[in-house]
Amino acid sequence: MQRLERIFVALNGWALIAMLSAMALIVGANVTLRYLTAHSLPWADEAARYLMIWMTFGGAGLALRVGGHVAITNLQDALPGTGERVLRALIVVTLLAFFGFMVWVGWQYALRMQYQVTPAMRLPFLYVYAAMPVGFGLLILHLLLIARPLITAGKYKRMDGAKAQDTPLRGSANG
Template sequence: MKRLERIFVALNAWALIIMLSAMTLVIGANITFRYLTGHSVPWADEAARYLMIWLTFTGAGLILRNGGHVAITNLQDALPASGQKFLRAAIVVGLLIFFGFMVHVGLQYAQRMQLQLTPALRIPFIYVYAAMPIGFGLLIIHLLIIARLFITAGTYKRSDDAGAKVNSLPGGPIG
């Protein structure tokens, strides 16, 4: 199971690296062409914008598992250990419900936009708006992977590098 988790995290990370690299190349090429020829690539801004949308949604799960989202822990810190576990379990359940709802809303929105084309690239908007349900689906998977350790200990041992220390972040990785 840990091997599958490492593969999943690595694939998610490599997808982000590829998207960020593509965005950098598109913007860099556009700047180069603008200064050398005086003309911009007409689709560069649009491609960079859509890559940024995909980066945001597909990267949120990796940020979640590493405790990078904002957390306010005053209530959790004021509770006894059993109350903290209950609160963290409620947070996980609430997040799963919200993420599931957002997958549903994202699918509906993407389907509504499937016949419209982007102005410059002329691709169906469904490919742009598919980032939302896919990103929230990835959030669900990442949350389910770390939920048990987050609820029981409030910490999460990173599995993407074997020798990592246990992260003891304020509020844990999702709190």
């Protein structure tokens, strides 16, 4: 199971690297063409924008794994050990419900937009708006994979697949 998790995290990371690289190449080529030929690629800005949307939703799960999202821990810090674990379990269940709801909402919205096309690339908006349900689906998977150490010890998993971080959530700015 840990091997599958490492593969999943690595694939998610490589997909983000590929999107960032594509975005940099497209924008760089567009700037170069604009200065060398006084013409630009009509689809470059649109492609970069849609890649950024996909990167945002696709990378949210990786940020969640390492405690990269903003969190306020005052209530958790004030509770005794059992209360902390119960609160973290409630937070995980609430997040799973919210993420599941957003998968459903995102998919409904993407389906409604499937017949409209983007102005420059003539790409169905379904592919743009599919970033939302895919991203929230990834958030669900990442949260399920880190739920146990998060609930029991208040620790986040490391990106390299090693054990949970040595620093617990208590007193952290982002945990």
